[in-house]
Amino acid sequence: MFTEQKLRDLSFLAAFQEFQKDAADINRDKGFSADDELINEFEQWFVNRIIDDDSSNTPAGIGSTLAFHRYRPLFQSFRNARIGLKLMLATGELGETLEAVRKNIDKDDHCPQFSAEEVEIADAMLRLMNYATDRNLRLAEAMIAKQEYNRTRHDHSKEARASEHGKRF
Numbered sequence: 001m002f003t004e005q006k007l008r009d010l011s012f013l014a015a016f017q018e019f020q021k022d023a024a025d026i027n028r029d030k031g032f033s034a035d036d037e038l039i040n041e042f043e044q045w046f047v048n049r050i051i052d053d054d055s056s057n058t059p060a061g062i063g064s065t066l067a068f069h070r071y072r073p074l075f076q077s078f079r080n081a082r083i084g085l086k087l088m089l090a091t092g093e094l095g096e097t098l099e100a101v102r103k104n105i106d107k108d109d110h111c112p113q114f115s116a117e118e119v120e121i122a123d124a125m126l127r128l129m130n131y132a133t134d135r136n137l138r139l140a141e142a143m144i145a146k147q148e149y150n151r152t153r154h155d156h157s158k159e160a161r162a163s164e165h166g167k168r169f
Contacts, residue, residue, distance in 0.1 A: 016140035023126050024133035036082055036134065043075040086131045093124035 010018065027033055050068040099105075100116035108119040132139035150156060160166050 013140050013144065016143075020129040020133055020139065023129045027130050032130075033134065036079075039075060039078045039082070043072075046071070046075075083131075083135070086127065086134065090124050090127035090131065093120055093127055096120045097124065 024033075047068075050064045097117055097120035100120050105116040108114050108116045111119050114122075129139065131137075154160055155167060161168065
């Protein structure tokens with residue numbers, strides 16, 4: 001379990017990684033990754049069936065090999081659809097953030113000690129953390145590296161922004 005005290009006691013990297021793991025555990029406990037697990041289970045069943053049929057050296061085995069090559073790409077399609085869903089869920093949270101700001105919603109319904117804007121941004125971050133966990137991405141490390149890069153990148157300097165073709169916002 002992740003606590004505020006633990007956050008204060010850990011480095012950013014360790015705290016973020018532990019918080020990300022906790023968020024993923026909550027997601028798993030609530031069944032959100034059940035479809036991912038079913039896809040993996042179904043693919044394993046499919047592969048095992050092909051192996052069993054192939055070992056018989058019968059026409060059925062030959063047909064199984066053809067089925068294997070024809071249908072196995074579907075499993076990656078299922079995974080790709082899940083990737084898209086998870087990214088769109090994070091995008092949806094950003095849309096809810098915009099609505100909270102547009103409608104000037106002060107307190108969040110579920111966490112009234114925070115504004116709706118704060119809670120919706122937190123939801124988006126949690127969705128992205130779960131996505132990163134599912135994809136085995138090193139999100140905390142990438143954030144640190146990107147922050148260091150942004151600290152010195154020329155196109156973000158005052159001079160570059162003020163130039164004729166500089167980024168205005």
